[in-house]
Amino acid sequence: MDGENLEDIRKIFTLVKVNGSLSDPTSLTLRMSDGSDDITVVKGEIFSRVDGYRADITYPPNNKQFRNRRSGEKLFFAEDMHNIVAISESEVVLSTASTSKRTTIRLQ
Secondary structure (H helix, E strand, O other): OOHHHOOOOOOOEEEEEEEEOOOOEEEEEEEEOOOOOOEEEEOOOOOOOOOOOOEEEEEHHHOEEEEEEOOOOEEEEOOEEEEEEEEOOOEEEEEEOOOOOEEEEEOO
């Protein structure tokens, strides 16, 4: 294996800027390797971000329950396959496999 062409897959960010003194920075600006926006980590504060959502989906006519589902997963109900296209804080978007029709479900 050619070691010169290997990339460290653990590299999740690149340090862009040190705010404050180098010996005691007040915050760091980091560029995430996943292409998302730059983040700022402030000294003494906890950093968190939402990377995705999960949803519990029910289909009462067939008494089907799908717990803890993510975007990209497939569900079978109403005699058809449905793909979870997207999950946000307020809605789930499904695409019916046979018709490609999209349905948006508002979360309660």
